[in-house]
Amino acid sequence: MQGDALVEVSNLSKHFRIRASGIFSRAASLLKAVDRISFDLHRGEVLGLVGESGSGKTTVGRLLSLLERPTEGSILFEGLDIKNLRGSKLKAFRRNVQMIFQDPYESLDPRFTVHDAILEPLMIHRVGSSKWERKRVILDALDHVGVRPPEDYVNRYPHELSGGQRQRVSIARAICLSPKLVVADEPVSMLDTSVRAGVLNLMLDLRDEMKISYLFVTHDLSVARYMSDRIIVMYHGRIVELGQAEEIIQNAIHPYTKDLLASVPVPDPEYSRARVRMKNDVQVQNGYDEGCPFQSRCPDSREECRSRQPALLERASGHWVACHI
Amino acid sequence: MSDRGRLKAWIARSGILWREYGKDKMALFGLIIVITALAVALAAPVIAPHNPWDYSADALAPPSLENLFGTDSLGRDVFSRLVWGTGVSLTFGAVAAGLSGLLGIVLGAVPAYYGGRIDDLFSRIFEFVLIIPMIFLLILVMALFSSNIYFMMVVVGLTMWPWIARIMRAQVLSLKSKAFVEASLVSGAGGLRILFRHIIPNGLYPVVANITLQIAFAILTEAGLSFLGVGDPNQISWGQVLYWGQLNIRTAWWNAFFPGLAIVVLALGFTLVGDGISNTLNPRLRERA
Amino acid sequence: MPLLDIKELHMRYKTRGGWVRAVDNVSLELERGESLGLVGESGCGKTSLAFSILGLLPPNGRILKGSITFDGIDLLSLSKEEARKIRWNRFSMIFQGAMNALDPVEKVGDHLIEALRANKNVSKEEARSRARELFELVGLPERWMSSYPHELSGGMKQRVVIGMSLVCNPDLVIADEPTTALDVIVQDQILQELLDIQRRLGLSMIVVSHDISIICETCHNIAVMYGGTIVESADTASIFKNPRNPYTIALLRSYPSIRGRVKRLMSLPGAPPNLIDPIPGCPFAPRCPIANRICLTEQPPRITVNNSHYSRCHFALDSKVEDIALELEA
Numbered sequence: 007m008q009g010d011a012l013v014e015v016s017n018l019s020k021h022f023r024i025r026a027s028g029i030f031s032r033a034a035s036l037l038k039a040v041d042r043i044s045f046d047l048h049r050g051e052v053l054g055l056v057g058e059s060g061s062g063k064t065t066v067g068r069l070l071s072l073l074e075r076p077t078e079g080s081i082l083f084e085g086l087d088i089k090n091l092r093g094s095k096l097k098a099f100r101r102n103v104q105m106i107f108q109d110p111y112e113s114l115d116p117r118f119t120v121h122d123a124i125l126e127p128l129m130i131h132r133v134g135s136s137k138w139e140r141k142r143v144i145l146d147a148l149d150h151v152g153v154r155p156p157e158d159y160v161n162r163y164p165h166e167l168s169g170g171q172r173q174r175v176s177i178a179r180a181i182c183l184s185p186k187l188v189v190a191d192e193p194v195s196m197l198d199t200s201v202r203a204g205v206l207n208l209m210l211d212l213r214d215e216m217k218i219s220y221l222f223v224t225h226d227l228s229v230a231r232y233m234s235d236r237i238i239v240m241y242h243g244r245i246v247e248l249g250q251a252e253e254i255i256q257n258a259i260h261p262y263t264k265d266l267l268a269s270v271p272v273p274d275p276e277y278s279r280a281r282v283r284m285k286n287d288v289q290v291q292n293g294y295d296e297g298c299p300f301q302s303r304c305p306d307s308r309e310e311c312r313s314r315q316p317a318l319l320e321r322a323s324g325h326w327v328a329c330h331i
Numbered sequence: 332m333s334d335r336g337r338l339k340a341w342i343a344r345s346g347i348l349w350r351e352y353g354k355d356k357m358a359l360f361g362l363i364i365v366i367t368a369l370a371v372a373l374a375a376p377v378i379a380p381h382n383p384w385d386y387s388a389d390a391l392a393p394p395s396l397e398n399l400f401g402t403d404s405l406g407r408d409v410f411s412r413l414v415w416g417t418g419v420s421l422t423f424g425a426v427a428a429g430l431s432g433l434l435g436i437v438l439g440a441v442p443a444y445y446g447g448r449i450d451d452l453f454s455r456i457f458e459f460v461l462i463i464p465m466i467f468l469l470i471l472v473m474a475l476f477s478s479n480i481y482f483m484m485v486v487v488g489l490t491m492w493p494w495i496a497r498i499m500r501a502q503v504l505s506l507k508s509k510a511f512v513e514a515s516l517v518s519g520a521g522g523l524r525i526l527f528r529h530i531i532p533n534g535l536y537p538v539v540a541n542i543t544l545q546i547a548f549a550i551l552t553e554a555g556l557s558f559l560g561v562g563d564p565n566q567i568s569w570g571q572v573l574y575w576g577q578l579n580i581r582t583a584w585w586n587a588f589f590p591g592l593a594i595v596v597l598a599l600g601f602t603l604v605g606d607g608i609s610n611t612l613n614p615r616l617r618e619r620a
Numbered sequence: 621m622p623l624l625d626i627k628e629l630h631m632r633y634k635t636r637g638g639w640v641r642a643v644d645n646v647s648l649e650l651e652r653g654e655s656l657g658l659v660g661e662s663g664c665g666k667t668s669l670a671f672s673i674l675g676l677l678p679p680n681g682r683i684l685k686g687s688i689t690f691d692g693i694d695l696l697s698l699s700k701e702e703a704r705k706i707r708w709n710r711f712s713m714i715f716q717g718a719m720n721a722l723d724p725v726e727k728v729g730d731h732l733i734e735a736l737r738a739n740k741n742v743s744k745e746e747a748r749s750r751a752r753e754l755f756e757l758v759g760l761p762e763r764w765m766s767s768y769p770h771e772l773s774g775g776m777k778q779r780v781v782i783g784m785s786l787v788c789n790p791d792l793v794i795a796d797e798p799t800t801a802l803d804v805i806v807q808d809q810i811l812q813e814l815l816d817i818q819r820r821l822g823l824s825m826i827v828v829s830h831d832i833s834i835i836c837e838t839c840h841n842i843a844v845m846y847g848g849t850i851v852e853s854a855d856t857a858s859i860f861k862n863p864r865n866p867y868t869i870a871l872l873r874s875y876p877s878i879r880g881r882v883k884r885l886m887s888l889p890g891a892p893p894n895l896i897d898p899i900p901g902c903p904f905a906p907r908c909p910i911a912n913r914i915c916l917t918e919q920p921p922r923i924t925v926n927n928s929h930y931s932r933c934h935f936a937l938d939s940k941v942e943d944i945a946l947e948l949e950a
Contacts, residue, residue, distance in 0.1 A: 058803035058804060058805065059803055071517050072517075073513055073516060073517065096519075097519045100517060100518065100519035101519065103517070104517055104518070105513070105514065105517045107510040107513070107514065108510075109510055112509055112510040112511060113510040113511055113514055114511055114514075115511040115515075115529050115533065116511075116533070117532055117533060126515060126518060126520065127518035127519065130518055130519045130520055130524075131519060161339070163344065168891050168892075170891075176514070179514070179518070183518075198661040198662055198830065198892070199661055199830055199831075199832075199871060199874050199875065200661060200870060200871065200874055200887070200888040201887075201888075202874065202885075203874040203885035203886060203887035203888075204887035204888070204889075206876075206885060207884070207885060207887055225803060225804060226804070227804070227878060228875065228876040228877055228878050229876055231876060231878060231882065232876035232882060232885065252882075255878065265805060266804060266805065267878060268808075269804050269805045269807070269808035269809075270804060270833075270878045271807075271808070271811070271831075271833035271834045271836065271837045272833060272836075272837075272877065272878060272879060273832050273833040273836045273860065273872065273875060273877070274836070274860055274879075
């Protein structure tokens, strides 16, 4: 389900200055967590952002929700550049983009009841004209996310809730302002398996009912496939592949994507997987400024892979790949 | 309905905390000492058998039924003086540690939250103040300016706050990056709301424990300063009672023993309470559903 | 004779709230050279079961009944000292998150050398050469022996941990969530490595995990746990082709898959069971889609589906069980 672009990202980069690891070394080196990426997020879609740790996917999520400011490039939200928002404009923007975090134990202030946790965004944005009206909004939100009966849970503290319930409360907090975009950073990876399905289905239902768009950040391709309309695959801060979810799963082109797919364990004893072809983590060096970031692990890398960075080009309709091969 | 529900929830939480605290025998003992001291201070007019300012001819008399702890060199009843001095010592501890706590919390939390060069500047300030040898500074200040006890309380408080500030700063730095803080940020909360509603309340536990320890420290400092003669002669503090007793320590031991004992016991009491608070709240941090 | 034979094991923890029945009437067998996967969610008792086998229970843990027979010897009937000797020499465990517990000020090669010398009386030279062998076995180039843990990637650290677990030439290795903190590609490499090592050395292995897909790839047999008890156990193929327990089916259907059509995932209502005050019947009954009154009142017996395929469910052989499976295929 595609509409016009809700978010347009152009040439986005985020660099972190880190101190070198030697005791006596004073030189700081630059970590390019996100390196010149561009993509659109359409209204009403679930855009899956897939990558391993160090790929930059979490940073992209944090950039879109303005927990971090871009070092370079621009992020347009409904046409407005959010890079330098401050003050009241920033506050107005925050109504539109919310975030769900990975750790259900850390996402809620342990000293706030469920009621107070959801009340906070309402108070900040002055939603509801009386205490009773806000209470109504809170109870409705809890019911909506499956915490039932809401009256039983409203005065509980986070430590009295299970992981799945906490995550639902976090979702309730995120949607009570009716945001347009929700950035979900590995929202189910710390939950038990039988609970995950419930939360994932809830997120999909909310998308259908409230027309929320999602940036779904995850390292789990199976979950990404289940949730996403389109998928972006990231490696070392760059986008290596982008396209419709099914297209990428069935017809992956970039060698990294193919290896990611090949390494997903499948719970079927008779299915034999394609072998992962990339070089072992033991034999690898990291961080190249020239050429493709995947060159040291790519089984097919050529001369030009070492010298020229591959651009993101459209290989098939809506299917973009950054690879020389 | 919501308010009643929240009150019940809050009471339930506090109840658990008290029960946990009660399991630590030493902490309970400390609490008993502190409460007893408070009771004595409040009931001073009733308990003290003599007027603490009354001179009498019976100087340096040993403990007896008439004077439970004997008399000092001016014939004043040591027991009554100690009873009346309880309030003074407690007030001293509370004001000095209270001031230190307030300054320490605010000056520790705010620069740490905003970070950058302000944070560096304040860290240097903390270190600078902590390096100064406090006792000498206090003697100097008291001797040069005023020996008024209220002045003393404030000055002692001003020397203690960086200790609290550093602890608060460490807490803020670690809480700053917690998911619930970022969640509030994303909801649109401003720095002040986050600091005063989320970060400081969650970081208070070691700070409160240390403030309690500082009460003990302030009481000991007052005793020390008065003993050295720079205290406030117009007040009856335990330190003053000690001061009046120092000349005759060898002959009239009760002049120094009882006030010394009282000081040690009260300081111990607050120390145990401070430790108890810190122990109670630590395992609780492990609490998970 | 199976290498490990557990019969009707009951283990509990004493807590402030009462006795937690962590392991409730568990029986299982492990043959020499085979691998068994223990699958279940948090709180199902799989880690408690592993600790019971290894004798690593905390002070408030107690084994009430049952037997753990290893190579013909009942470990629970031995004295503490004798049991310890057997476990020390013949068992080994890869703990969850062990890769993050490596000593940061000790070189990784030394980790193995120390472990070797603690276990057997060997000279430094012998220990060093054996450490080299182990490094090679787990696929780490020898030059990494003089590196510190922080210089290694996650996958490499896990290889070191696996190497450490093989130091005493164990007969039985228990791996608790061996790949949880690892990236997907590294996870795959480590699993392949484990499989390879197991085949080469003829190790018997128990893999504990909440992730049924990796268990499927590495284990010959699977035991699914819920509420402290084993609800179904069989060889891997049978569990997937013919699951006979509603919880197993729910678990299988709650994983999104990379292949096949995208199906709506099955989500279970409710929460994991209270192990302090369990209901008299089947622990899964409150959440089970086909539960009946008997499920709430009577503990289901261990029903044999066919040779070595067991299921604890009143309806294990009933068509009702097949129906849930089919319903979710639609």
